[in-house]
Amino acid sequence: MQNILSKKMGVATLILVTMFFIYAFSLINRDSSSPGKIVYISPSYVTDVSNDSKLAGIADNIFIGEVKAQLGNKKQDKVPESQFKVEVIQNIKGSLIGAVTVNQQGGNDSGSLILVEGDSLLEVGRTYLFATRVNQEQKWNTLVPVYGDIRVDNDVKKNDLIDRFTRAYKEEIPFKYSKGQNK
Amino acid sequence: MDVSSSDLYSVDAGEIRWDGSNWYSSERTSAISSWNGLGTIYIGPDTVYTFEDLHFSDVNRSDLTWDGLYTNYPVLTDTIQVNNYYLDKYDTIVRTGVFTHELGHALSLADIYDPDYSIYGPWPSVMYGYTDARPNGITSSDIDNYEFKW
Structure with missing residues (x-):
């Protein structure tokens, strides 16, 4: 019985760890075109500085x-x-x-x-x-x-x-x- | 031609979870409510069960010529900063417009620069890039662009 419980715990832990890595990987790739590139920041200018x-x-x-x-x-x-x-x-x-x-x-x-x-x-x-x-x-x-x-x-x-x-x-x-x- | 959509945004699984603080929190709340009113993407506070997609903060700098700034980071949490040096001197409507504009970026809407109004006509969009020459709330062209994207 104890053996079955520890096996279940092991499987659950494995699933949790796998889910964590999948999520971490998706975060790293979230809306990024490619790593180490230029990150553009978008300002709201207070006035038309192109004039x-x-x-x-x-x-x-x-x-x-x-x-x-x-x-x-x-x-x-x-x-x-x-x-x-x-x-x-x-x-x-x-x-x-x-x-x-x-x-x-x-x-x-x-x-x-x-x-x-x-x-x-x-x-x-x-x-x-x-x-x-x-x-x-x-x-x-x-x-x-x-x-x-x-x-x-x-x-x-x-x-x-x-x-x-x-x-x-x-x-x-x-x-x-x-x-x-x-x- | 879709001139006001960007590939860089903060939407994650149909929502934007935010954290952080601003002196002008009621204007931020108004801006969030107006975008949430469009329905598709939910913008809500970060909880222990969600991951922060967007972080709000204040700066106070007279040497900068922007009143709001959106940064989309490839890995880190995206940020919206507002510059209270200018917001302190605006009224509530304009301050709300600054938050609405920056949240538009988080929703993938890009800046529009149309100084001679040749593309959209006068006062076309809250995504117009200059605060002193734009509407302070969401317009029909913003709704079109939002619906095109989402």
């Missing part, structure tokens, strides 16, 4: 700068953030001087590259037009994803971007907090 004038309105600083080095990677509020040393080449809005720290939401975390949808991680040695907002506590300038890190490939593009965002700054639309409307 240059609105982007200029919400940015504290707009400038051309060259990425000199990656300084670090901090996981803030669950999302990895990457910090870069950027040499300011020309201010368009604001008055940054010399080397500043630019922070980008995104970076490597647990074998995956986390990025805001449509964005790419900054590359050392590349020049960008940056639109940023200041974080006084961290002493860094967080870029606006996608629209606030435009790669500058040559002088023609640089001059075009300077003209475009100088005009946008002149016509900036300051950010206003939304109030509920039945749109």
Whole structure:
């Protein structure tokens, strides 16, 4: 009798262990296209940052700068953030001087590259037009994803971007907090 | 053309079980109720008998230009973060809209960017990507996309 009971216990334990591994396997594979790939995060932007004038309105600083080095990677509020040393080449809005720290939401975390949808991680040695907002506590300038890190490939593009965002700054639309409307 | 469906979502066996906390919990509850009103997918709190699919939390950051953020992790629990720096200055309707938008992602609905209204016309969808230019509740196009997916 005792033998039959222990056999039953053994079978039950085996079934439970098998079910656990099947569930764990399904969790690992749940809605993932492939392991170790890019994980995109989907932001709800507070305003239409694809509009240059609105982007200029919400940015504290707009400038051309060259990425000199990656300084670090901090996981803030669950999302990895990457910090870069950027040499300011020309201010368009604001008055940054010399080397500043630019922070980008995104970076490597647990074998995956986390990025805001449509964005790419900054590359050392590349020049960008940056639109940023200041974080006084961290002493860094967080870029606006996608629209606030435009790669500058040559002088023609640089001059075009300077003209475009100088005009946008002149016509900036300051950010206003939304109030509920039945749109 | 289905422009507003994504393969990345938090639905697991026909439901989304959530945990976590938010300062604006009543707005979160309203947003969950409005999606649950569509019927197919149940969004409910995590229990000892379920596994957490989605975790809510708050941030308070003035240097970020988003008020809500959905992250779909391949293995870990997906997350919805709301940025109280902005939510504190919104009214209840807009705050509820932020939660409704992010829960739309958890239900597989993708962002819509249509700044000149050429695709959907004005104020087409709660999945519009910019808070200051979208409806704050579920619209008929959201229902169509939800029903197409589920």
